[in-house]
Amino acid sequence: MPRSAAGTSKRASKDPNAPKRPLSAFFLFSQDERPDIKKKSPSMSVGDISKEIGARWKKVSDDVKKRYEQKAAVEKQKYEARVSEYKKSGGGSSPAKSASKGSSKVAAAAAASNKKSPKKPAGKKSAKSKSSEEDNDDDDDDEDDDEDED
DNA sequence: TTCGTGATTGTTAAC
DNA sequence: GTTAACAATCACGAA
Numbered sequence: 221m222p223r224s225a226a227g228t229s230k231r232a233s234k235d236p237n238a239p240k241r242p243l244s245a246f247f248l249f250s251q252d253e254r255p256d257i258k259k260k261s262p263s264m265s266v267g268d269i270s271k272e273i274g275a276r277w278k279k280v281s282d283d284v285k286k287r288y289e290q291k292a293a294v295e296k297q298k299y300e301a302r303v304s305e306y307k308k309s310g311g312g313s314s315p316a317k318s319a320s321k322g323s324s325k326v327a328a329a330a331a332a333s334n335k336k337s338p339k340k341p342a343g344k345k346s347a348k349s350k351s352s353e354e355d356n357d358d359d360d361d362d363e364d365d366d367e368d369e370d
Numbered sequence: 371t372t373c374g375t376g377a378t379t380g381t382t383a384a385c
Numbered sequence: 386g387t388t389a390a391c392a393a394t395c396a397c398g399a400a
Contacts, residue, residue: 268377270379
């Protein structure tokens with residue numbers, strides 16, 4: 221089924237400043253596998269790599285899956301916390317406010333996305349996070365790691 | 371120069 | 386309960 225077919229904007233309430241959704245177990249798995257697949261097959265396109273990841277995902281043992289699911293659960297908790305903060309900051313009512321100083325990373329990311337993709341809400345192509353914040357320790361510094369511009 | 375496309379699965383949230 | 390959007394990734398093409 222064509223997921224991107226419907227342009228009905230069922231979720232018109234999508235806020236550009238809303239926290240990004242957490243990565244699922246499969247996506248965490250893909251992040252680990254993608255570099256490996258790329259290394260083995262540099263000529264593979266993103267779509268092909270995705271297929272390969274999907275195939276591998278079906279083959280991995282439950283133990284491995286469980287490990288990724290646990291990581292995904294952690295991400296989910298962080299996401300929920302971020303949503304909480306986001307709603308407290310205005311819940312999209314006043315994006316400018318949160319962008320000013322309300323939500324740390326969300327605002328920064330939104331600002332960055334906004335600068336890069338002013339047309340798109342959350343920037344489907346935001347990405348680039350790895351290149352930019354590869355030095356970012358994957359802990360939970362997403363609460364307050366920016367704001368150095370002030 | 372900048373953005374969309376493609377392809378995957380899981381999760382979330384709107385209806 | 387159902388359904389569709391959206392999450393990461395990035396080379397490449399199109400405008």
